[in-house]
Amino acid sequence: xxxxxxxxxxxxxxxxxxxxxxxxxxxxxxxxxxxxxxxxxxxxxxxxxxxxxxxxxxxxxxxxxxxxxxxxxxxxxxxxxxxxxxxxxxxxxxxxxxxxxxxxxxxxxxxxxxxxxxxxxxxxxxxxxxxxxxxxxxxxxxxxxxxxxxxxxxxxxxxxxxxxxxxxxxxxxxxxxxxxxxxxxxxxxxxxxxxxxxxxxxxxxxxxxxxxxxxxxxxxxxxxxxxxxxxxxxxxxxxxxxxxxxxxxxxxxxxxxxxxxxxxxxxxxxxxxxxxxxxxxxxxxxxxxxxxxxxxxxxxxxxxxxxxxxxxxxxxxxxxxxxxxxxxxxxxxxxxxxxxxxxxxxxxxxxxxxxxxxxxxxxxxxxxxxxxxxxxxxxxxxxxxxxxxxxxxxxxxxxxxxxxxxxxxxxxxxxxxxxxxxxxxxxxxxxxxxxxxxxxxxxxxxxxxxxxxxxxxxxxxxxxxxxxxxxxxxxxxxxxxxxxxxxxxxxxxxxxxxxxxxxxxxxxxxxxxxxxxxxxxxxxxxxxxxxxxxxxxxxxxxxxxxxxxxxxxxxxxxxxxxxxxxxxxxxxxxxxxxxxxxxxxxxxxxxxxxxxxxxxxxxxxxxxxxxxxxxxxxxxxxxxxxxxxxxxxxxxxxxxxxxxxxxxxxxxxxxxxxxxxxx
Amino acid sequence: xxxxxxxxxxxxxxxxxxxxxxxxxxxxxxxxxxxxxxxxxxxxxxxxxxxxxxxxxxxxxxxxxxxxxxxxxxxxxxxxxxxxxxxxxxxxxxxxxxxxxxxxxxxxxxxxxxxxxxxxxxxxxxxxxxxxxxxxxxxxxxxxxxxxxxxxxxxxxxxxxxxxxxxxxxxxxxxxxxxxxxxxxxxxxxxxxxxxxxxxx
Numbered sequence: 001x002x003x004x005x006x007x008x009x010x011x012x013x014x015x016x017x018x019x020x021x022x023x024x025x026x027x028x029x030x031x032x033x034x035x036x037x038x039x040x041x042x043x044x045x046x047x048x049x050x051x052x053x054x055x056x057x058x059x060x061x062x063x064x065x066x067x068x069x070x071x072x073x074x075x076x077x078x079x080x081x082x083x084x085x086x087x088x089x090x091x092x093x094x095x096x097x098x099x100x101x102x103x104x105x106x107x108x109x110x111x112x113x114x115x116x117x118x119x120x121x122x123x124x125x126x127x128x129x130x131x132x133x134x135x136x137x138x139x140x141x142x143x144x145x146x147x148x149x150x151x152x153x154x155x156x157x158x159x160x161x162x163x164x165x166x167x168x169x170x171x172x173x174x175x176x177x178x179x180x181x182x183x184x185x186x187x188x189x190x191x192x193x194x195x196x197x198x199x200x201x202x203x204x205x206x207x208x209x210x211x212x213x214x215x216x217x218x219x220x221x222x223x224x225x226x227x228x229x230x231x232x233x234x235x236x237x238x239x240x241x242x243x244x245x246x247x248x249x250x251x252x253x254x255x256x257x258x259x260x261x262x263x264x265x266x267x268x269x270x271x272x273x274x275x276x277x278x279x280x281x282x283x284x285x286x287x288x289x290x291x292x293x294x295x296x297x298x299x300x301x302x303x304x305x306x307x308x309x310x311x312x313x314x315x316x317x318x319x320x321x322x323x324x325x326x327x328x329x330x331x332x333x334x335x336x337x338x339x340x341x342x343x344x345x346x347x348x349x350x351x352x353x354x355x356x357x358x359x360x361x362x363x364x365x366x367x368x369x370x371x372x373x374x375x376x377x378x379x380x381x382x383x384x385x386x387x388x389x390x391x392x393x394x395x396x397x398x399x400x401x402x403x404x405x406x407x408x409x410x411x412x413x414x415x416x417x418x419x420x421x422x423x424x425x426x427x428x429x430x431x432x433x434x435x436x437x438x439x440x441x442x443x444x445x446x447x448x449x450x451x452x453x454x455x456x457x458x459x460x461x462x463x464x465x466x467x468x469x470x471x472x473x474x475x476x477x478x479x480x481x482x483x484x485x486x487x488x489x490x491x492x493x494x495x496x497x498x499x500x501x502x503x504x505x506x507x508x509x510x511x512x513x514x515x516x517x518x519x520x521x522x523x524x525x526x527x528x529x530x531x532x533x534x535x536x537x538x539x540x541x542x543x544x545x546x547x548x549x550x551x552x553x554x555x556x557x558x559x560x561x562x563x564x565x566x567x568x569x570x571x572x573x574x575x576x577x578x579x580x581x582x583x584x585x586x587x588x589x590x591x592x593x594x595x596x597x598x599x600x601x602x603x604x605x606x607x608x609x610x611x612x613x614x615x616x617x618x619x620x621x622x623x624x625x626x627x628x629x630x631x632x633x634x635x636x637x638x639x640x641x642x643x644x645x646x647x648x649x650x651x652x653x654x655x656x657x658x659x660x661x662x663x
Numbered sequence: 664x665x666x667x668x669x670x671x672x673x674x675x676x677x678x679x680x681x682x683x684x685x686x687x688x689x690x691x692x693x694x695x696x697x698x699x700x701x702x703x704x705x706x707x708x709x710x711x712x713x714x715x716x717x718x719x720x721x722x723x724x725x726x727x728x729x730x731x732x733x734x735x736x737x738x739x740x741x742x743x744x745x746x747x748x749x750x751x752x753x754x755x756x757x758x759x760x761x762x763x764x765x766x767x768x769x770x771x772x773x774x775x776x777x778x779x780x781x782x783x784x785x786x787x788x789x790x791x792x793x794x795x796x797x798x799x800x801x802x803x804x805x806x807x808x809x810x811x812x813x814x815x816x817x818x819x820x821x822x823x824x825x826x827x828x829x830x831x832x833x834x835x836x837x838x839x840x841x842x843x844x845x846x847x848x849x850x851x852x853x854x855x856x857x858x859x860x861x862x863x864x
Contacts, residue, residue, distance in 0.1 A: 551724065552724060552725075552728075553802075577724070578720055578721070579721045579724070580704070625728075626728070626802075626803070627728070627802055630802075
């Protein structure tokens with residue numbers, strides 16, 4: 001071979017090599033295009049455009065981020081104790097975490113849902129679910145704190161929750177881990193799952209002031225109810241729940257619950273259920289569950305154990321529940337803004353089925369059924385199907401809508417967001433996520449009126465995205481601009497706990513309603529001191545009640561004597577400030593408890609059982625003023641049976657009470 | 664027109680002054696705006712004819728650091744007297760407008776100016792006392808530092824910038840004084856003003 005014939009081959013090889021090299025996927029950094037920083041930049045002192053309410057997952061809390069900056073604004077304690085804020089540590093907040101099992105200090109908050117009116121976010125409340133010990137919480141958006149928690153009997157693994165109807169008529173809760181109902185003997189062999197285990201769906205009614213009450217429960221076959229969403233507009237009366245494990249396996253579900261090609265979406269007519277309950281068709285069942293309410297006037301939570309729920313058995317009513325087959329262990333169940341399209345997402349599927357509400361109604365009317373499953377009619381797949389999105393990606397999980405006829409679906413396995421058109425089911429765009437996105441959120445993306453400026457992906461894995469912090473790494477959110485045809489990554493930021501579902505809403509709807517402090521004159525806590533003259537120390541047997549006030553920068557009283565070993569001391573701390581952003585903290589040396597963080601105008605109580613004789617300093621923990629360091633006091637603990645009289649003072653020394661001080 | 668009598672236009676001006684004074688009894692007369700790094704939203708003290716308004720409690724809470732006495736409306740005799748004094752002047756304006764005698768108008772001007780001077784002096788004295796009579800046991804004592812707010816205008820007091828200006832009632836009060844001066848002016852130069860008015864017609 002001649003030299004000049006070989007040369008082109010070398011050139012060709014080089015071109016191919018170079019070509020291959022440039023085809024190698026670039027690292028994530030290069031996925032950010034120019035202009036991204038500007039879009040996510042919110043200048044110091046400027047406000048974000050959206051509040052983002054993000055579930056804290058196994059932290060049990062809810063976090064609030066500003067969008068587009070990704071700045072963490074607040075972590076609201078919900079289902080887990082929070083020593084930082086005294087939540088679950090103060091006597092006033094302990095009842096919030098009461099359940100039929102007693103005080104439970106932790107849970108797993110998966111989903112957030114903002115209250116709606118006419119299918120639009122109204123900015124009154126945000127709800128959260130507890131997945132482990134089944135509960136639903138309502139958070140007040142004027143105080144950004146947990147206002148109410150209700151426990152769910154007959155239930156376990158409350159995952160398909162707290163999704164709501166269009167006028168916040170109901171918040172639902174479901175059962176992911178079917179169990180025998182509470183009022184039957186649960187001492188049964190686990191392998192009798194098929195016979196004894198049930199999946200309950202709860203409908204919690206929401207009153208005008210937000211009061212939660214279990215209106216009714218629907219007993220369904222024992223499967224794993226996973227996620228849900230209410231219908232909209234024409235499908236207003238319906239609720240849709242996905243479920244997996246229609247195999248009804250009780251062991252190694254990874255394999256045994258993945259056998260069938262299709263599981264189900266349950267279509268449930270809640271208006272009908274409401275009618276049946278009204279007509280007295282429900283069965284009153286004896287159960288036990290806690291209902292906890294935080295009163296903003298007394299600044300105190302109360303917990304009440306309730307004893308009855310109304311249950312409808314799904315198989316007793318022919319027009320209440322219908323199963324729609326849905327491929328491969330469906331997870332997300334999302335209804336588009338028109339209420340016509342129901343998107344099911346099979347975790348293991350390579351397509352996305354889109355169901356039509358109109359077709360479903362027709363199929364039900366014409367009884368186009370494929371038999372029944374545990375007494376519930378199964379609608380023929382094709383009869384309810386609008387169409388399938390072909391080759392969208394791998395492992396679709398959740399879908400949100402942009403209100404412009406498009407849907408964006410998250411894909412865990414292929415780690416990407418995919419935008420597709422609902423009408424023609426064609427894929428329009430895809431962007432990678434870093435890594436393995438779970439839920440996603442478009443502001444108002446599950447309502448009738450999405451505000452589709454951004455989509456936020458909540459990722460399960462971050463690996464190399466941030467500086468390493470040992471084996472445990474932060475999970476993350478990623479923000480994409482979706483105002484153009486192409487989704488554009490503009491920011492990623494770490495999150496607390498594990499973010500599952502999140503919702504976002506225009507800040508304008510909420511920010512002006514934010515409470516700045518509580519009016520001290522409205523404080524109805526039985527242990528309030530409305531001013532320093534009311535400060536006192538009172539002994540009731542072995543209980544010592546310290547009515548103590550905080551104001552910049554002293555406590556009244558700040559010298560307390562006469563406490564004895566064996567006493568239970570209750571510090572009832574009232575923050576007398578009537579000014580914005582002046583909380584005071586309170587902590588005592590050696591107290592096996594958290595601190596108190598007392599908002600202006602409120603009263604909180606720290607219980608302290610001294611374990612030894614001595615002098616115990618207490619102090620303000622929240623830097624309140626230039627003389628914050630001086631905001632301290634002492635409690636003297638004497639031996640049991642001591643004759644040191646109870647005395648208290650601020651600013652002047654009382655005459656010595658015993659010989660020790662006379663020296 | 665009868666000699667020594669006020670022209671209709673002057674009587675209308677006086678009537679307007681009477682109304683302005685009446686209104687000023689019920690709205691804030693003076694305001695002191697306070698700004699500090701910790702108070703980006705600002706604090707305001709409003710001085711009404713009969714009470715204090717705005718963020719009195721917060722200002723009192725802060726003032727204890729420098730040993731300033733706390734402000735309480737009941738400590739001021741002014742708040743009992745002032746509504747009646749202003750009411751008296753409103754009535755005097757009205758009466759002058761009704762009787763329409765020039766002499767009365769001139770007396771009113773003199774008394775009103777005297778009242779204004781006394782009021783401003785009283786306000787200054789009030790600010791002086793609060794700014795200077797400090798508790799010697801105060802947490803923050805800056806040698807030589809006093810905390811007298813400005814009578815009018817801006818002054819920096821430690822971390823607080825104090826900006827003192829008339830509020831609506833104050834402006835109404837000043838306006839009624841101006842109306843009074845114009846009335847006197849028009850009444851003393853009656854000939855030229857009527858000619859001027861005729862020219863206008």
